[in-house]
Structures are given as C-alpha cells and as structure tokens.
Amino acid sequence: xxxxxxxxxxxxxxxxxxxxxxxxxxxxxxxxxxxxxxxxxxxxxxxxxxxxxxxxxxxxxxxxxxxxxxxxxxxxxxxxxxxxxxxxxxxxxxxxxxxxxxxxxxxxxxxxxxxxxxxxxxxxxxxxxxxxxxxxxxxxxxxxxxxxxxxxxxxxxxxxxxxxxxxxxxxxxxxxxxxxxxxxxxxxxxxxxxxxxxxxxxxxxxxxxxxxxxxxxxxxxxxxxxxxxxxxxxxxxxxxxxxxxxxxxxxxxxxxxxxxxxxxxxxxxxxxxxxxxxxxxxxxxxxxxxxxxxxxxxxxxxxxxxxxxxxxxxxxxxxxxxxxxxxxxxxxxxxxxxxxxxxxxxxxxxxxxxxxxxxxxxxxxxxxxxxxxxxxxxxxxxxxxxxxxxxxxxxxxxxxxxxxxxxxxxxxxxxxxxxxxxxxxxxxxxxxxxxxxxxxxxxxxxxxxxxxxxx
Amino acid sequence: xxxxxxxxxxxxxxxxxxxxxxxxxxxxxxxxxxxxxxxxxxxxxxxxxxxxxxxxxxxxxxxxxxxxxxxxxxxxxxxxxxxxxxxxxxxxxxxxxxxxxxxxxxxxxxxxxxxxxxxxxxxxxxxxxxxxxxxxxxxxxxxxxxxxxxxxxxxxxxxxxxxxxxxxxxxxxxxxxxxxxxxxxxxxxxxxxxxxxxxxxxxxxxxxxxxxxxxxxxxxxxxxxxxxxxxxxxxxxxxxxxxxxxxxxxxxxxxxxxxxxxxxxxxxxxxxxxxxxxxxxxxxxxxxxxxxxxxxxxxxxxxxxxxxxxxxxxxxxxxxxxxxxxxxxxxxxxxxxxxxxxxxxxxxxxxxxxxxxxxxxxxxxxxxxxxxxxxxxxxxxxxxxxxxxxxxxxxxxxxxxxxxxxxxxxxxxxxxxxxxxxxx
Numbered sequence: 001x002x003x004x005x006x007x008x009x010x011x012x013x014x015x016x017x018x019x020x021x022x023x024x025x026x027x028x029x030x031x032x033x034x035x036x037x038x039x040x041x042x043x044x045x046x047x048x049x050x051x052x053x054x055x056x057x058x059x060x061x062x063x064x065x066x067x068x069x070x071x072x073x074x075x076x077x078x079x080x081x082x083x084x085x086x087x088x089x090x091x092x093x094x095x096x097x098x099x100x101x102x103x104x105x106x107x108x109x110x111x112x113x114x115x116x117x118x119x120x121x122x123x124x125x126x127x128x129x130x131x132x133x134x135x136x137x138x139x140x141x142x143x144x145x146x147x148x149x150x151x152x153x154x155x156x157x158x159x160x161x162x163x164x165x166x167x168x169x170x171x172x173x174x175x176x177x178x179x180x181x182x183x184x185x186x187x188x189x190x191x192x193x194x195x196x197x198x199x200x201x202x203x204x205x206x207x208x209x210x211x212x213x214x215x216x217x218x219x220x221x222x223x224x225x226x227x228x229x230x231x232x233x234x235x236x237x238x239x240x241x242x243x244x245x246x247x248x249x250x251x252x253x254x255x256x257x258x259x260x261x262x263x264x265x266x267x268x269x270x271x272x273x274x275x276x277x278x279x280x281x282x283x284x285x286x287x288x289x290x291x292x293x294x295x296x297x298x299x300x301x302x303x304x305x306x307x308x309x310x311x312x313x314x315x316x317x318x319x320x321x322x323x324x325x326x327x328x329x330x331x332x333x334x335x336x337x338x339x340x341x342x343x344x345x346x347x348x349x350x351x352x353x354x355x356x357x358x359x360x361x362x363x364x365x366x367x368x369x370x371x372x373x374x375x376x377x378x379x380x381x382x383x384x385x386x387x388x389x390x391x392x393x394x395x396x397x398x399x400x401x402x403x404x405x406x407x408x409x410x411x412x413x414x415x416x417x418x419x420x421x422x423x424x425x426x427x428x429x430x431x432x433x434x435x436x437x438x439x440x441x442x443x444x445x446x447x448x449x450x451x452x453x454x455x
Numbered sequence: 456x457x458x459x460x461x462x463x464x465x466x467x468x469x470x471x472x473x474x475x476x477x478x479x480x481x482x483x484x485x486x487x488x489x490x491x492x493x494x495x496x497x498x499x500x501x502x503x504x505x506x507x508x509x510x511x512x513x514x515x516x517x518x519x520x521x522x523x524x525x526x527x528x529x530x531x532x533x534x535x536x537x538x539x540x541x542x543x544x545x546x547x548x549x550x551x552x553x554x555x556x557x558x559x560x561x562x563x564x565x566x567x568x569x570x571x572x573x574x575x576x577x578x579x580x581x582x583x584x585x586x587x588x589x590x591x592x593x594x595x596x597x598x599x600x601x602x603x604x605x606x607x608x609x610x611x612x613x614x615x616x617x618x619x620x621x622x623x624x625x626x627x628x629x630x631x632x633x634x635x636x637x638x639x640x641x642x643x644x645x646x647x648x649x650x651x652x653x654x655x656x657x658x659x660x661x662x663x664x665x666x667x668x669x670x671x672x673x674x675x676x677x678x679x680x681x682x683x684x685x686x687x688x689x690x691x692x693x694x695x696x697x698x699x700x701x702x703x704x705x706x707x708x709x710x711x712x713x714x715x716x717x718x719x720x721x722x723x724x725x726x727x728x729x730x731x732x733x734x735x736x737x738x739x740x741x742x743x744x745x746x747x748x749x750x751x752x753x754x755x756x757x758x759x760x761x762x763x764x765x766x767x768x769x770x771x772x773x774x775x776x777x778x779x780x781x782x783x784x785x786x787x788x789x790x791x792x793x794x795x796x797x798x799x800x801x802x803x804x805x806x807x808x809x810x811x812x813x814x815x816x817x818x819x820x821x822x823x824x825x826x827x828x829x830x831x832x833x834x835x836x837x838x839x840x841x842x843x844x845x846x847x848x849x850x851x852x853x854x855x856x857x858x859x860x861x862x863x864x865x866x867x868x869x870x871x872x873x874x875x876x877x878x879x
Contacts, residue, residue: 003671005565005569005669006519007519008561009561011557015553015554041813041816041817043813043814086733086734086803089732090799092806093810111813145750148703149598149703151702152700152702153598254700257700259592290526290527291530296523299585300522301581302584303580303582303585305592306586327588328587328588360532360533361530364532365534365535367552368533371817372818373817
C-alpha cells in the first residue's frame with residue numbers, strides 16, 4: 001500500500017522537559033555565583049563575567065577595555081604568557097577571553113578531572129595578571145595591525161560604520177570594541193592597569209558555573225581561589241547619550257566590490273520586559289528566521305542575496321533595530337527599496353498566522369536552548385546581563401503564549417520608525433549612485449572608510 | 456573509554472537505504488542526519504558546483520511539500536535544520552522535539568523519493584541567483600576569499616576530483632539547466648546511495664516502522680560506481696602570486712598529504728596542533744610572539760576520501776617580507792626532520808584532542824553527524840574510541856616521519872598581496 005504523504009504527520013503527544021535549576025550565592029567579598037549542576041558528562045563550564053566593556057572607554061582611549069582583555073592572560077601568577085597558555089592546554093582546557101561593548105567574559109571548559117588546576121589558572125588570570133609593559137606593547141601592535149587588516153573586510157566596515165552613524169560620536173556605543181587607530185595609539189600600559197584596578201573587582205563580576213560537580217565542593221573550590229580577592233566597591237558607570245536620528249544614507253566607497261553590504265536601522269529602547277516578547281515575535285515575522293518576510297522576498301523570490309536578517313540588538317544602556325544583508329552590486333537599490341518597503345509594511349501589523357508561527361517556533365524550541373553546557377551558561381549569563389527576573393526561564397513559554405496580536409501590533413507601531421532609518425552601504429559608490437533615482441532615499445553621503453570617524 | 460562507546464543499530468531497507476539508530480533518551484530531542492554519498496568530487500568539468508546547488512534545490516519543496524514549507528514546518532515545530540556540501544558528500548540535518556520525529560521523516564523521504572515532481576525553472580533560476588550571491592559574499596568579496604580555490608586548482612591535477620571548489624565556478628553556476636539537476640538527482644540521490652542516522656530520544660520499534668513507512672517505497676535507482684582516482688602528486692614546485700583587496704600580505708604553503716583516516720592522517724593533525732594550535736605552539740611562538748613578523752599563522756591537515764593536503768598559512772605584519780616568514784617555516788620543518796618533538800608537546804596535543812572528543816558529546820546533532828562520518832569513511836559508525844586511539848598511538852617519532860614523508864616534497868606556494876593602487 002502506498003504511504004499517504006499528503007499532509008504533515010501529527011505530533012505524537014507532548015514532550016517532557018525539566019529546566020535546569022540555578023542556585024545562587026555570594027562570597028563574602030561580594031562575588032556572585034550562579035551554579036547549575038549537570039551530570040550527564042564529566043565536564044564543567046565557567047563564564048566569568050566582568051562589567052567592563054568598551055562603553056567604559058574614555059574618548060581619547062577607545063579600545064582600552066579590549067586591550068585589557070587581550071593583556072589579562074598574557075602572564076599571571078607564576079606563569080608568563082606562553083607558559084600560561086601551555087598550562088591550560090596541558091589540562092585539555094579551552095580558555096578564552098572576549099570583550100564586547102558591555103562586558104569582558106573569561107570562559108573555561110574543562111574535564112571534571114582537571115577542574116581544580118584549571119580553576120586555579122583562571123583565578124590567577126583574574127586576580128593576579130602581570131600586565132607587563134612588553135606584553136602590552138606586543139598586544140597593542142597586534143591591535144594596530146588588526147585595525148589595518150579589517151579595513152579590507154566589508155562586513156566589518158559595514159557593522160562598525162553603521163553603529164558609529166547610528167549612535168553618533170557622543171555615545172560610548174558608537175565606537176568599535178577594537179578602538180580606532182589614533183585612540184589605540186594613545187593607550188599606555190598605565191591606563192590598562194588603572195582600568196583593571198577600577199573594574200576587576202568582586203563587586204563588579206559574576207561567575208556562572210555549569211557542570212558535573214556538587215554545590216558544596218564548588219563552594220570550597222571557589223572560596224579557595226577567589227575568597228581573598230578584593231577590589232573597589234563602587235564602580236563609575238559611564239553616561240550614555242542617545243539621540244534620535246533622521247533618515248540618511250552613507251555610502252562607504254569600495255571600488256570594484258562585487259557586492260554591497262547593507263545595514264539599515266534605528267535606535268530602539270533598551271531591553272525591557274514590557275515589550276521584549278512582542279518585539280521578538282514581530283521580528284521573527286519581519287526578518288528573524290528563514291521564512292520571514294525579508295528572506296522570502298529578497299532571497300527566495302528575488303534572489304538578490306544569500307540571506308537577510310533583522311534583529312533588535314540590546315546593550316546594557318541602549319538598543320537598536322537593524323536589517324543586514326549583502327547583495328550583488330547591480331541589485332543594491334532594488335534590494336534597498338524592498339527592505340524599506342518591508343519595514344514600512346510591518347507597521348500595518350503582522351498576521352495571525354505569523355503570530356502563531358512565531359509562538360509555536362519560540363516555545364517548542366525553548367527546551368533545545370538548554371542542551372549543551374555552553375548553552376546553559378550562556379542563558380544564565382544573559383539573565384545576569386539583562387537583569388531578568390528570577391523566574392525568567394520558568395515563565396518564558398507562558399509569557400510568549402500570552403502575547404496577543406493586538407499587543408504585537410501596538411508595540412510594532414511604537415518601535416519601528418522608517419523616517420529615522422540610518423543606512424550604510426559598503427560597495428562601489430559609482431555603481432550604486434548610478435542606480436539611485438534623484439532624492440529617492442533622502443540625504444546621501446559618499447565617503448571612504450578612513451573618514452568615517454572624522455564625521 | 457566508556458563514554459565514547461556509542462552503541463547503535465545499523466541495518467538496510469530492501470531498497471538499499473542504510474539506517475543507523477542511536478538511542479539516548481536523556482533529553483527530549485531527536486536528530487536526523489542524512490548523508491548522500493555525493494559531493495563536488497562527483498561533478499564534471501563545466502558543471503562545477505552542481506552538488507552544492509542541488510543541496511539548495513532540496514529545500515525548494517517536493518511533491519507534497521510546497522516551496523518554503525520545508526523550513527517552515529520544522530521551525531514551527533521548534534526544530535533547527537541545515538545542510539552542507541563538501542568534496543565527498545552532502546549532508547542534511549535537523550533536530551526536533553522528539554514528538555515531531557515523524558515530521559522530519561516525512562519531509563526527508565518526500566524529497567528523497569519525490570523531488571523531481573516539484574522541480575521547475577522558476578525555482579532553479581531563483582536558487583542559481585542565491586548561490587551566485589553566496590559565492591560573491593563568501594569568496595569573491597572576502598579578503599583572501601579565493602585562496603582555497605587557487606590552491607586546490609594548482610595542487611590537484613585537472614582530472615583529480617578535488618581540483619575545483621565546492622561552491623563551483625561562477626560561469627558554471629550560471630549554466631545549470633533543469634536537465635543537469637534532474638540527472639544529478641537520478642544519479643546520486645538513490646536510497647542505496649545514502650545513510651539516515653537517527654540519534655537521541657525515540658522509541659526504537661515505532662521508529663523502525665515509521666522509517667519503513669516513509670522510506671520503504673522509494674525506488675532504488677542504483678548505486679553509482681565509486682570514482683577512480685589516482686593518488687595525487689605534484690611534479691614540480693608551483694609559485695603563484697595573486698593581488699586581492701587586502702592590506703596585509705599572506706603566504707600559503709600546501710603539500711599533498713594523505714586521505715582521511717590513513718595511518719598518517721592523525722600524526723599530521725597532531726603536527727598541525729603543535730605548529731600553530733596555541734600561543735605556545737612552535738610557529739605561533741616564533742612568528743607571532745618572539746619575532747612579531749606575522750600577525751597570525753595557521754595550519755591544517757585537510758583529508759578526504761580521494762586525497763589530502765597539509766597547509767601552512769601566515770599573514771605578514773606590514774613591512775615584514777613573506778620571504779622571511781617562509782624561511783622560519785622551512786627552518787622549523789627542517790628541525791622537525793632532525794629532532795624529535797618533546798614528550799610534553801605530544802602530551803599537550805593529545806590532552807587537547809581527548810578533551811575535545813568529550814566536549815563534542817554535548818550535542819546530539821554532532822554525535823549524529825559523526826556516526827555518519829565514521830560510517831562513510833570507516834564502515835563502522837561506533838568508531839569514536841577507534842578515532843581517539845589513532846591519536847593516542849602517535850609517537851614522537853611518527854611526527855618526524857610524516858614531516859619527512861610529506862613536507863619535503865613539492866608544494867604549492869601562493870602569495871596574496873595588496874592590489875597595486877591604480878592612479879585615479
């Protein structure tokens with residue numbers, strides 16, 4: 001007998017999923033611990049979060065926090081830079097340091113059997129880094145060369161220029177985490193050491209631990225390595241200015257580029273429990289997944305691009321809405337017209353089908369966000385960074401399901417502003433300008449990447 | 456190691472479709488992972504990139520699944536999905552909440568058995584345009600983006616199946632027609648040329664009957680013959696310099712090495728790790744830390760079914776000559792032929808590799824793909840321990856042996872340099 005294939009097979013019952021539990025406590029020096037026990041594999045993952053991102057960089061020292069993050073593991077305790085890397089590797093541990101506009105994160109993944117020595121190394125990096133001048137100078141030279149190198153990367157140029165024009169030079173979020181050439185030149189080892197003293201403090205950090213260990217043993221180990229660590233009890237938070245923008249197109253010329261990188265968007269409110277889910281659902285319909293309006297239009301219908309995405313990007317003190325893609329140069333303005341048109345159309349509201357799809361996708365996928373040690377650590381970290389309620393994980397599905405179509409469409413009206421779109425096109429300006437009808441996109445400026453930060 | 460023992464059941468349907476089941480009910484998700492034993496190596500000149508284009512077409516719907524609905528059904532069910540094409544194979548994979556496993560089987564079987572009924576020119580033209588843009592975005596418009604293509608086309612001879620890139624040449628992508636797509640499907644997408652892995656949370660007996668229900672009636676189109684390919688060799692040294700939109704010069708050195716899972720393959724992987732796997736690795740320490748003449752240096756042992764190559768890549772700091780970097784690299788190679796590496800260096804690499812095996816077990820999709828990979832190359836899906844032991848059994852002496860055996864032969868040297876500025 002032939003199989004009936006006409007219709008989608010029905011799901012079989014409901015799945016059973018238990019969310020990981022998170023225990024929290026504080027060391028006597030103020031350091032906050034978030035712990036989730038997970039025993040299916042003999043490994044442990046740590047995210048050490050420090051409230052120390054590029055938003056702290058002073059105007060003349062953009063790139064400072066990144067340099068601190070780069071230098072912090074260049075020698076600590078009894079090991080120099082190369083010995084330290086070697087020690088982590090001998091333990092089979094994966095250790096890395098990263099920094100973004102809000103945070104520096106030191107992360108460690110290690111087998112249970114090597115946890116204690118790896119934790120000691122991590123703690124040594126955090127509490128007793130050498131921050132030596134010769135290491136600093138080498139890392140600074142590395143950054144300066146990197147800044148030269150990224151000028152050739154169209155996606156980097158587009159991302160960085162977009163954020164700069166979006167926020168405007170007054171905002172600490174305007175500048176790349178790497179910094180820019182003249183300000184990186186200014187940075188001296190002394191500033192790095194001062195920043196370390198100011199922001200690397202138990203009062204300004206949290207540890208997320210996920211893994212194969214019990215709470216009591218973990219407490220003993222963490223007490224042992226972090227218990228005596230002390231630091232400043234008050235942190236000076238930088239001021240964040242935000243202003244509205246008006247519609248403007250910046251073309252960053254890259255002669256003979258075969259594609260144009262497109263970024264368009266505007267500032268948006270920072271993450272808030274009042275509108276987060278509504279914006280997320282709207283964004284799924286607009287450009288947040290494969291069968292979104294933008295992707296179906298620009299990729300699956302028009303073939304202008306390999307892919308297009310929209311998102312709300314949230315920082316601690318700011319947020320923005322962004323559409324990003326890259327298209328063959330001949331279709332630059334065709335693509336831009338369609339993007340603007342989809343952004344305008346979303347203000348008319350999403351459909352009931354789009355709402356149901358988004359809810360179904362978000363809620364049914366939720367358990368799979370807690371599969372790996374890394375995912376769990378990342379989710380807990382996100383809860384800390386965004387200051388989310390204690391029961392955030394437990395109430396997530398219920399909260400997504402409670403969003404109504406009217407809610408989404410009201411929030412969409414409040415949070416999408418076509419008249420404020422800042423657009424960055426990185427591509428061949430002659431070819432792009434030739435496609436634009438006069439005044440079609442409002443004010444249009446052409447410039448070289450080297451001139452972006454002089455604007 | 457007990458953890459790395461992944462017990463599974465392997466069997467075949469009468470139409471030749473191979474099935475591998477690995478049950479682990481710890482979490483409520485199920486991964487489905489299919490390997491079709493066809494990749495860009497199976498293409499012919501003038502139609503390069505067809506295997507990859509075909510991968511795109513498989514998401515364009517089939518007899519009972521309208522265009523765009525493949526993604527939509529899986530995402531709506533809370534699943535994630537994708538596919539990839541390499542020289543040797545094309546894989547398709549999804550992970551879903553376990554109560555929707557049947558959905559995945561329905562979708563995968565519909566496109567395995569009833570793809571051609573839904574194929575049309577509009578879909579093909581659309582995906583050609585998407586793939587051309589993928590090529591532009593990921594290769595042509597990326598700094599150093601064409602390096603891989605230049606290396607393999609010089610390293611592997613014209614008639615070797617690794618001579619062209621998986622994405623395909625631009626002109627070839629433009630040239631595909633419906634007959635090309637049909638014939639590729641009929642040739643390579645037979646159930647007898649593919650393996651379905653189901654891993655994670657499911658009921659064994661029920662799943663077996665669902666597999667029979669959805670895949671059992673698909674016709675066996677015959678199994679293509681394996682490619683005939685001689686071991687590649689390079690008659691002479693090749694030096695290529697190419698200008699690109701970059702600001703830093705970069706040098707690539709590539710030697711023929713060995714196929715995947717050949718006895719020397721693991722030693723070459725370890726060699727790669729001890730040259731550039733960490734800050735303290737030999738070349739990184741010298742070039743990036745001590746001399747500061749390179750911004751970065753990387754190595755890789757690429758290995759496939761029909762060949763392999765070992766590659767060293769270094770980016771020069773501004774004003775630092777590539778010749779100087781090359782000399783350091785060649786000196787290091789020469790040292791490795793004369794002196795054994797230290798026991799500590801070897802232990803370090805082995806510790807990293809062992810840990811990585813265990814880290815990789817976190818994700819059921821990775822396990823599913825590895826089962827398919829081991830089955831494809833070794834004929835035995837449960838080869839995690841075998842694979843780890845390949846690395847554990849490498850000795851200090853093996854490292855200098857592979858250096859002598861491969862890195863003293865002819866090589867391809869590619870230099871990517873900044874475009875000379877035209878006056879304008």
